[in-house]
Amino acid sequence: MTPTPPTVLVFAANDPSGGAGLMADILTLASLGCHALPIVTAMTVQDTAGVQSFQAVDSEFVDEQARFILEDIKIDAIKVGMVGSVENLAVIAEIASDYPDIPLILEPVFSMGRGEELSDEDLYSAMRELLLPHSFLVTCNSDDARKLGTDDPDEQEDLPLDAAAQRMLQCGCEYVLIAGTHEKTPKVVNTLYSAMGRVRSDKWERLPGSFHGAGATLASAMAGALANGADIATAMQEAQEYTFQAISNAYRPGMGQMIPDRMFWARPPAEEVPVSEIEIDGDEPKSVQ
Numbered sequence: 001m002t003p004t005p006p007t008v009l010v011f012a013a014n015d016p017s018g019g020a021g022l023m024a025d026i027l028t029l030a031s032l033g034c035h036a037l038p039i040v041t042a043m044t045v046q047d048t049a050g051v052q053s054f055q056a057v058d059s060e061f062v063d064e065q066a067r068f069i070l071e072d073i074k075i076d077a078i079k080v081g082m083v084g085s086v087e088n089l090a091v092i093a094e095i096a097s098d099y100p101d102i103p104l105i106l107e108p109v110f111s112m113g114r115g116e117e118l119s120d121e122d123l124y125s126a127m128r129e130l131l132l133p134h135s136f137l138v139t140c141n142s143d144d145a146r147k148l149g150t151d152d153p154d155e156q157e158d159l160p161l162d163a164a165a166q167r168m169l170q171c172g173c174e175y176v177l178i179a180g181t182h183e184k185t186p187k188v189v190n191t192l193y194s195a196m197g198r199v200r201s202d203k204w205e206r207l208p209g210s211f212h213g214a215g216a217t218l219a220s221a222m223a224g225a226l227a228n229g230a231d232i233a234t235a236m237q238e239a240q241e242y243t244f245q246a247i248s249n250a251y252r253p254g255m256g257q258m259i260p261d262r263m264f265w266a267r268p269p270a271e272e273v274p275v276s277e278i279e280i281d282g283d284e285p286k287s288v289q
């Protein structure tokens with residue numbers, strides 16, 4: 001029998017574009033040799049350009065999905081993406097406190113809907129109070145880091161990222177990884193913090209375009225590397241390399257953002273696609289594989 005791969009319990013929502021959320025997590029984890037166990041927290045209506053609306057799954061049902069499988073399978077890491085409701089967030093925090101030995105990787109997801117009851121402010125404060133204390137690692141972009149760092153809107157705009165990270169760490173998580181994609185720097189700078197300060201900081205070439213689910217790719221790759229037994233600094237190196245590869249190979253199936261190719265290693269290199277014959281369709285020559 002094949003040995004069971006490292007297991008990662010994933011709390012996230014469905015994105016019908018297949019680019020972000022649960023699907024991004026599963027593809028990333030599978031690519032890194034892990035077995036993902038998906039707990040659906042919400043369903044969204046979205047395309048590659050953005051979210052139209054969403055519906056959260058009932059929190060009791062989220063609780064049941066997770067606890068049932070936790071009784072059966074030994075879990076190596078928990079990854080949390082979109083939670084869908086403050087009730088779901090509370091349920092996940094309760095589960096995390098019942099399983100303190102499983103490292104929890106939190107990728108906070110906000111701004112998911114128009115006209116929904118769930119405000120970002122409610123989510124920011126619930127995350128600070130309930131989920132950060134149980135998180136081993138929080139990975140987020142710099143905008144969200146500033147908002148999680150302080151609830152004072154006047155302070156948010158100019159809050160240095162080092163300070164934002166320390167405020168998040170004071171809430172009880174062990175590490176914070178801030179992605180610098182949205183900063184006006186020539187290169188993308190990603191920095192990992194602990195309560196002792198900066199652990200490592202890496203610069204990456206800034207690729208043109210914007211990528212749907214890049215944050216999920218980075219966070220799930222961190223979860224996968226940690227579930228595989230990597231230490232935090234090595235996990236960050238591996239996760240960034242994987243994310244950069246996925247983004248470098250992104251495709252654009254719709255009219256919005258590009259989708260990182262988490263399965264880049266499974267595709268034949270473009271120049272090696274055999275063009276076996278040319279078919280004449282009207283006046284247009286078309287290659288046939």
Ligand SMILES: Nc1ncnc2c1ncn2[C@@H]1O[C@H](COP(=O)(O)OP(=O)(O)OP(=O)(O)O)[C@@H](O)[C@H]1O
Nearest residue numbers: 141179181188205206207211212213214215216218
């Ligand atoms: N244009 C880019 N060039 C190079 N690397 C990028 C680029 N965009 C994203 N990345 C990589 O992906 C990581 C995560 O991206 P980002 O911070 O944009 O996620 P996000 O804002 O949470 O996005 P999403 O909501 O689509 O998941 C970055 O830290 C970086 O390593």
Ligand SMILES: Cc1ncc(CO)c(N)n1
Nearest residue numbers: 013014015020021082213
């Ligand atoms: C379901 C879902 N989760 C997370 C994100 C953020 O990328 C998204 N767009 N959709």
